[in-house]
Amino acid sequence: MQHLTIVTTGGTIDKIYFDDKSQFQIGDPQIGEILTTLGVDFTFEVVPVMRKDSLHMDDQDRALIREAIVRQAHRHVLVTHGTDTMVETALVLKDLPGKIIVLTGALNPAAFQGSDAVFNIGCAVGAAQALPDGVYIAMNGRIWDPARVRKNRDANRFEDGGA
Amino acid sequence: MQHLTIVTTGGTIDKIYFDDKSQFQIGDPQIGEILTTLGVDFTFEVVPVMRKDSLHMDDQDRALIREAIVRQAHRHVLVTHGTDTMVETALVLKDLPGKIIVLTGALNPAAFQGSDAVFNIGCAVGAAQALPDGVYIAMNGRIWDPARVRKNRDANRFEDGGA
Amino acid sequence: MQHLTIVTTGGTIDKIYFDDKSQFQIGDPQIGEILTTLGVDFTFEVVPVMRKDSLHMDDQDRALIREAIVRQAHRHVLVTHGTDTMVETALVLKDLPGKIIVLTGALNPAAFQGSDAVFNIGCAVGAAQALPDGVYIAMNGRIWDPARVRKNRDANRFEDGGA
Amino acid sequence: MQHLTIVTTGGTIDKIYFDDKSQFQIGDPQIGEILTTLGVDFTFEVVPVMRKDSLHMDDQDRALIREAIVRQAHRHVLVTHGTDTMVETALVLKDLPGKIIVLTGALNPAAFQGSDAVFNIGCAVGAAQALPDGVYIAMNGRIWDPARVRKNRDANRFEDGGA
Numbered sequence: 001m002q003h004l005t006i007v008t009t010g011g012t013i014d015k016i017y018f019d020d021k022s023q024f025q026i027g028d029p030q031i032g033e034i035l036t037t038l039g040v041d042f043t044f045e046v047v048p049v050m051r052k053d054s055l056h057m058d059d060q061d062r063a064l065i066r067e068a069i070v071r072q073a074h075r076h077v078l079v080t081h082g083t084d085t086m087v088e089t090a091l092v093l094k095d096l097p098g099k100i101i102v103l104t105g106a107l108n109p110a111a112f113q114g115s116d117a118v119f120n121i122g123c124a125v126g127a128a129q130a131l132p133d134g135v136y137i138a139m140n141g142r143i144w145d146p147a148r149v150r151k152n153r154d155a156n157r158f159e160d161g162g163a
Numbered sequence: 164m165q166h167l168t169i170v171t172t173g174g175t176i177d178k179i180y181f182d183d184k185s186q187f188q189i190g191d192p193q194i195g196e197i198l199t200t201l202g203v204d205f206t207f208e209v210v211p212v213m214r215k216d217s218l219h220m221d222d223q224d225r226a227l228i229r230e231a232i233v234r235q236a237h238r239h240v241l242v243t244h245g246t247d248t249m250v251e252t253a254l255v256l257k258d259l260p261g262k263i264i265v266l267t268g269a270l271n272p273a274a275f276q277g278s279d280a281v282f283n284i285g286c287a288v289g290a291a292q293a294l295p296d297g298v299y300i301a302m303n304g305r306i307w308d309p310a311r312v313r314k315n316r317d318a319n320r321f322e323d324g325g326a
Numbered sequence: 327m328q329h330l331t332i333v334t335t336g337g338t339i340d341k342i343y344f345d346d347k348s349q350f351q352i353g354d355p356q357i358g359e360i361l362t363t364l365g366v367d368f369t370f371e372v373v374p375v376m377r378k379d380s381l382h383m384d385d386q387d388r389a390l391i392r393e394a395i396v397r398q399a400h401r402h403v404l405v406t407h408g409t410d411t412m413v414e415t416a417l418v419l420k421d422l423p424g425k426i427i428v429l430t431g432a433l434n435p436a437a438f439q440g441s442d443a444v445f446n447i448g449c450a451v452g453a454a455q456a457l458p459d460g461v462y463i464a465m466n467g468r469i470w471d472p473a474r475v476r477k478n479r480d481a482n483r484f485e486d487g488g489a
Numbered sequence: 490m491q492h493l494t495i496v497t498t499g500g501t502i503d504k505i506y507f508d509d510k511s512q513f514q515i516g517d518p519q520i521g522e523i524l525t526t527l528g529v530d531f532t533f534e535v536v537p538v539m540r541k542d543s544l545h546m547d548d549q550d551r552a553l554i555r556e557a558i559v560r561q562a563h564r565h566v567l568v569t570h571g572t573d574t575m576v577e578t579a580l581v582l583k584d585l586p587g588k589i590i591v592l593t594g595a596l597n598p599a600a601f602q603g604s605d606a607v608f609n610i611g612c613a614v615g616a617a618q619a620l621p622d623g624v625y626i627a628m629n630g631r632i633w634d635p636a637r638v639r640k641n642r643d644a645n646r647f648e649d650g651g652a
Contacts, residue, residue: 001305017341017434038279039320040304108343113439113602116201122285122304129306130293141203141285142164143292157202180504180597271506276439276602327631364605365596365646366630433528442527448611448630455632456619467529467611468490469618483528 001129004044005072006031009065009089010051011082013106013117026051030110031080034118040125047072054082054089054105062092069096076128078121079103083151086137087162090146093135102128103146104138107156116140164292167207168235169194172228172252173214174245176269176280189214193273194243197281203288210235217245217252217268225255232259239291241284242266246314249300250325253309256298265291266309267301270319279303327455330370331398332357335391335415336377337408339432339443352377356436357406360444366451373398380408380415380431388418395422402454404447405429409477412463413488416472419461428454429472430464433482442466490618493533494561495520498554498578499540500571502595502606515540519599520569523607529614536561543571543578543594551581558585565617567610568592572640575626576651579635582624591617592635593627596645605629 008014008029016027032046049068050061069077075098081089083105090103104124110117124138137144139151139158150161171177171192179190195209212231213224232240238261244252246268253266267287273280287301300307302314302321313324334340334355342353358372375394376387395403401424407415409431416429430450436443450464463470465477465484476487497503497518505516521535538557539550558566564587570578572594579592593613599606613627626633628640628647639650 012343015343017338017438034282035304037277038282038304041320041322042304111439112343112437114200114437118282119197119201119285122282122287123289124285125304126286126289126291126301126306127293128289130290138289141198141201141205141288143289157204159204175506178506180501180601274601274603275506276600360608361630363603364608364630367646367648368630440526445523445527445607445611448608448613449615450611451630452612452615452617452627452632453619454615456616464615467524467527467531467614469615483530485530 001042001076003074003076004042004125004128005069005074005077006044006046007065007068007072007077007079008046008048009054009057009061009079009081011054011080011105012108013080013110014051015109016111026053029080030117031078031121034110034121052082054085057082057085057089062089065089066092066096069093069099069101075099075133077101078124078128080121081105083107083139083158084153086139087146087149087151090135090137094146096135098133100128100131100133101135102131102138102143103136164205164239166237166239167205167288167291168232168237168240169207169209170228170231170235170240170242171209171211172217172220172224172242172244174217174243174268175271176243176273176283177214178272179274189216192243193280194241194284197273197284215245217248220245220248220252225252228252229255229259232256232262232264238263238296240264241287241291243284244268246270246302246321247316249302250309250312250314253298253300257309259298261296263291263294263296264298265294265301265306266299327368327402329400329402330368330451330454331395331400331403332370332372333391333394333398333403333405334372334374335380335383335387335405335407337380337406337431338434339406339436339446340377341435342437352379355406356443357404357447360436360447378408380411383408383411383415388415391415392418392422395419395425395427401426401459403427404450404454407431409433409465409484410479412465413472413475413477416461416463420472422461424459426454426457426459427461428457428464428469429462490531490565492563492565493531493614493617494558494563494566495533495535496554496557496561496566496568497535497537498543498546498550498568498570500543500569500594501597502569502599503540504598505600515542518569519606520567520610523599523610541571543574546571546574546578551578554578555582555585558582558588558590564589564622566590567613567617570594572596572628572647573642575628576635576638576640579624579626583635585624587622589617589620589622590624591620591627591632592625
């Protein structure tokens with residue numbers, strides 16, 4: 001993998017804290033700075049498409065994400081996304097030809113001590129180089145077929161499942 | 164990947180600081196606690212084989228690591244290793260049948276803020292699930308064939324190269 | 327200072343992230359674990375009085391905090407508190423005799439990388455040992471007389487001011 | 490306290506890791522960046538005097554540190570110092586008139602997760618504003634008279650003691 005296209009859509013991974021509102025909001029995409037600091041040996045560019053909590057995404061949002069990916073010239077695409085509807089978006093991207101698309105995100109904001117963000121990005125980056133064309137989800141240390149995974153909201157983790 | 168066998172050999176990733184000696188020493192393997200905290204959705208066991216700076220490893224050490232891996236029942240094996248001779252050890256493991264072996268480590272101790280350890284482990288874990296049988300190195304965000312990578316010590320990073 | 331009584335009331339310092347609600351909530355007091363990990367050379371006990379965002383505190387809440395402090399046997403008292411009305415609470419505690427009371431908190435949750443929580447607790451702990459009886463606020467690296475400080479909400483910091 | 494003069498001398502607090510030498514070395518003083526990031530409400534300047542492990546300091550080094558402090562115009566002085574001979578240096582600074590001097594350092598490098606560095610700096614900063622003229626040591630959450638404290642090297646902590 002010489003180049004990685006990164007499409008950001010918001011989600012917990014990018015949430016930061018604004019004291020004056022006493023709540024989280026989605027801030028700038030964190031992934032570019034993370035990969036730069038880590039000194040990865042591939043080039044990448046960050047394409048910010050939206051900043052949404054994935055609970056608030058609708059079909060039009062998913063169409064926008066799909067179009068943004070279609071427009072990219074490169075084969076390897078990492079998508080950062082909220083966890084609540086990551087599976088739905090992955091299914092919408094399923095039949096894009098000539099692409100290896102890995103969606104990932106975080107159960108805790110990247111700005112938190114002990115966040116899973118950096119580990120999840122690592123899983124997605126490592127898998128993207130080894131997988132055949134298709135769409136995948138990298139969460140909880142596993143690389144999932146979107147048709148066979150679900151987020152267990154009570155346990156706050158991804159597990160085997162699906163429609 | 165239902166199960167991951169983790170073989171630890173020492174290296175920078177496990178270095179901690181002992182004030183009374185004013186220097187780093189290799190401490191307990193960090194990876195088990197890291198994966199437990201992250202809540203990965205696979206089982207794993209940690210097999211500590213040695214605690215060596217990889218500059219101090221010799222042929223006998225590499226034979227020991229090889230034997231330890233041969234004895235494991237599972238197919239997916241992650242090896243944490245010092246970076247200076249990670250490539251040499253990978254080459255010794257090259258012809259083990261029926262195994263997907265990924266070596267990784269860190270350029271900065273896992274205990275450091277901003278260490279590459281968690282990201283590298285993520286890359287190795289993600290790639291292990293997608294790769295065919297063989298031996299690989301996960302460093303600097305890339306999954307390398309051990310025959311085509313070298314550590315550039317001056318730049319303190321892995322890059323295309325090899326014998 | 328042989329012993330420090332710690333009264334916790336909530337505030338940003340103790341905020342954590344609940345993914346299922348996509349927002350912060352006030353969690354368990356963080357300060358006890360922080361001081362234990364740091365290995366401080368004094369004994370302390372944590373007295374949790376409430377878990378409130380200080381914007382939601384009223385006169386009755388402040389009376390409760392005051393009573394909780396009056397009941398403590400020890401002279402040195404550290405109060406963790408939300409920043410928005412920390413000054414108001416400090417003024418309510420002003421005339422308690424025989425006590426050195428230092429209020430502190432955080433502009434970013436203690437669980438965040440780069441949070442000011444640990445530094446602020448340090449300032450409060452260091453000052454408590456050196457100050458005469460009275461009530462003080464430890465924020466932004468300064469030890470303030472509550473009558474002469476205000477929180478500048480736009481700049482999100484404490485500065486000289488007051489009624 | 491409107492202004493804080495910070496004299497840095499090295500020690501564990503500033504130790505960083507150089508992979509090519511597989512050991513710690515003393516790097517740039519960390520305290521300036523720490524205080525800037527925290528947004529403290531006082532001005533400060535950093536005066537780097539030396540970069541020594543305090544085990545390697547001799548009488549001449551301590552004379553240099555003393556001279557550097559005498560030359561400073563401001564009353565509040567924080568000295569970052571290795572822990573092993575922090576007490577000896579404090580005793581050499583004992584009779585400087587018109588100064589509040591607080592020495593601090595860290596048992597673990599500031600670059601480490603969970604380091605005591607930021608907390609110790611907080612203690613020193615908070616105490617400096619409340620103490621009368623004199624020389625003090627801020628370690629393990631206590632503000633010590635240098636004549637009544639010693640580092641217990643086996644337990645790796647400061648405790649009541651002294652000559």
